[in-house]
Amino acid sequence: MTTTTLERTVLPPSESLDELVAMLSRPDAEPTTTLSGPNGERLVLPPEVFEVLRGVIEAMASGQAVTIAPVHQRLTTQEAADLLGVSRPTLVKLLETGEIPFEQPGRHRRVRLADVLAYRERASVERRSALDRMVEIADAADMYERTAIPQRTR
Secondary structure, rough: OOOOOOEEOOOOOOOOHHHHHHHOOOOHHHHOOOEEOOOOOOOEEEEHHHHHHHHHHHHHHOOOOOOOOOOOEEEEEHHHHHOOOOOOOHHHHHOOOOOOOEEEOOOOEEEHHHHHHHHHHHHHHHHHHHHHHHHHHHHHHHHHHHHHOOOOOO
């Protein structure tokens, strides 16, 4: 069965999802769960699908809409910038410096969702590493001890 998944946004239902969230968030909730179809057939959900389903339900329970998009999805520069939480000019700089690959079939650049997500993960790892290094430097210089003593400002 071949289907094309288009990006679509789903609003949270009007009824409460609290009971479902509680059930899926239990410590003993197994990541391998079965799903019953409308005709009674039972399908085993892989752990990855279970985690996605849990995340979708938790987001909807908190009143958020959920957008479903395939990873091969192509984004405009504005959509990619919004996803990264940066301005469009900042994203364009990232594209031009080669940080994120892009295609330009005509006048407009297109960015693969997978490439944007990969960049976001790389940037997060780099930020964490830089912060860890800053903590090491501050600790080695006893900066925490020096600033622990209140200083008079007046």
